Amino acid sequence: MGQPSESYSAVQLADGSYSVRSEVHQETFHPVVGSKVEARCVYFDPMRLEQRWGSRCNELCVWDVGLGSAGNALHLMRAHEKTPRKLRLHSFDKTLGGLRFALDHAEKFPYLHGFERPLETLMQESEVHFQWQHLEVHWKLHLGDLSQKGFMAPAHASARPDAILYDPYSPAKNPEMWSLGMFQSLATCLPTSATLATYSRSTSVRVTLLLAGFVVGKGGQVGEKEETTVAATTATLISPLLGAEWLRRASRSTNAEPIRTLPHQRSSMTHTTWQALLEHPQFQDISLDPRLLRPS
Numbered sequence: 001m002g003q004p005s006e007s008y009s010a011v012q013l014a015d016g017s018y019s020v021r022s023e024v025h026q027e028t029f030h031p032v033v034g035s036k037v038e039a040r041c042v043y044f045d046p047m048r049l050e051q052r053w054g055s056r057c058n059e060l061c062v063w064d065v066g067l068g069s070a071g072n073a074l075h076l077m078r079a080h081e082k083t084p085r086k087l088r089l090h091s092f093d094k095t096l097g098g099l100r101f102a103l104d105h106a107e108k109f110p111y112l113h114g115f116e117r118p119l120e121t122l123m124q125e126s127e128v129h130f131q132w133q134h135l136e137v138h139w140k141l142h143l144g145d146l147s148q149k150g151f152m153a154p155a156h157a158s159a160r161p162d163a164i165l166y167d168p169y170s171p172a173k174n175p176e177m178w179s180l181g182m183f184q185s186l187a188t189c190l191p192t193s194a195t196l197a198t199y200s201r202s203t204s205v206r207v208t209l210l211l212a213g214f215v216v217g218k219g220g221q222v223g224e225k226e227e228t229t230v231a232a233t234t235a236t237l238i239s240p241l242l243g244a245e246w247l248r249r250a251s252r253s254t255n256a257e258p259i260r261t262l263p264h265q266r267s268s269m270t271h272t273t274w275q276a277l278l279e280h281p282q283f284q285d286i287s288l289d290p291r292l293l294r295p296s
Contacts, residue, residue, distance in 0.1 A: 008101035010108050018108040020069045020098050025173045029098065032223035035071030035111060038199070041222040043072060043165045044079060046230035046238065047195040052162070059086040061159045065146060065177075066167035067093040069102035070119065073139075074111050076165075081133035088159050089139045092146045096123050147176040152189055160191045166198040171205065171259065178205055179259040183212035187233075195232045201225060203250050206242065207269065207277060208258040215282050217241045235282065244286045250277070 007023040013034050021028040030038045044050070053060045064073045073091055080087070103119060106112045112119070114132075118139070121128040126141045146152065146168075164186065171178040178200070186196070197219055198205070209216050209231045217238040219228030232238045250256050256269040269277070277283070 008098055010101075010105055020102050020109075022098065022169075025169050027169055027173060029068045030071055035069075036075050038222055039072045039075035039165075040079070041220040042199050042228045043167075043197045044076065046217075046219040046228070047163050047197050048237065049076075049163060050079075052237075053080065053085060058084065059088065060163065061088040061161050062090070063161040063164045064089060064091040064167075065164060066169070067091040067096075067099060067141070068167065069098045069109065069112075070115075071111060072165045072167055074115055077115075077132050077135055077137060078111070081135050084134045084136075086136045087138070089137065090142060090159060090161070091122075091139065092142045092144075094143070094145055096143065099123065145176075147179070147182050152185060160189060160194075162191065162194055164194070164196040166196050171200065171202065175259050175262055175264055178208065179262075179264075180208050180211055181260070183208055183214070187213045190233050193232075193234060193237060195230060195237050197228070197230045199225070199228050201227055201229050203253040203256040204258060204266070205229060206246075207250065207256050207273065210280050210282065211258060211273070211276055215241060241282060243283075247277070247283060247286065 009021045009023060010018045011021045011028050012018055013032065015034060017034040019028050019030050019034060029035070033041075049060070062076065067073065070091075073089060076089075077087065099119065100123070102109045102112060103116065106116065118128045118130045118137075122139055122141050126143065128137075128139050130137050168174050168177040176182065196209075196214065199222070201219070206216050206229055209229070214231035214233065215235045215238070216229065216231045218240055219230040221227055230238045235241060250269070251274070252268075254268055255266040257267045257273060
């Protein structure tokens with residue numbers, strides 16, 4: 001349940017709640033506002049899960065990329081516990097160290113309460129089925145490196161995700177999970193109507209999602225971030241979309257080139273990337289003359 005070199009701690013946030021911190025990666029899960037607020041503002045609301053998971057669609061398949069201490073997954077269950085529905089959840093992570101730490105210190109993480117038994121089963125058997133209030137949960141764990149070629153195949157074969165909660169460590173600490181190849185691989189796993197949300201708002205990440213074939217929009221506000229990022233297979237699933245003003249800023253950004261190979265150096269967009277971006281269907285109807293938007 002995690003490598004011996006892993007080290008975690010409990011960090012108290014401004015609102016008095018606690019979050020798990022990876023000392024190895026020097027990153028805190030759900031920083032600033034805590035897991036419940038972040039789950040709703042960054043993932044659930046921007047992807048319109050409540051509207052999509054309505055009376056005409058009582059089953060949803062969700063990929064939880066970056067299980068961590070299970071905050072996103074469990075808050076998703078709590079948010080939909082009152083209506084008879086079926087949730088097929090696939091969680092991905094390289095390690096169970098963060099979740100193991102949270103369970104061992106469950107007094108600091110009240111969102112875990114009531115889920116201890118299914119979580120232990122999930123960690124031991126990689127799969128668990130259970131009823132949570134009115135919600136029927138089918139939860140599968142994929143332990144390993146999602147960025148490795150072929151790793152998505154087992155989950156892809158069993159369930160195409162309607163929504164992806166994309167919450168791995170940051171591009172600075174975990175660049176392979178934010179590469180163009182990674183998002184292109186994810187795009188091949190999606191049905192015709194699917195969304196992906198993430199806490200990152202970096203120009204590089206947004207350019208990467210666009211080049212991978214997604215339409216991309218502004219996500220929710222959370223903590224000190226005025227906006228995050230939401231993407232979809234079709235423009236009707238998200239709003240507002242990135243437009244001319246974002247293109248103008250992207251053309252001047254010093255961190256806009258996608259991660260293609262490692263190691264990666266932050267840089268402005270190349271001419272090739274810029275041309276590919278302008279040819280994206282999302283920007284075909286912009287009123288601003290593209291010649292005025294050439295990167296410096």
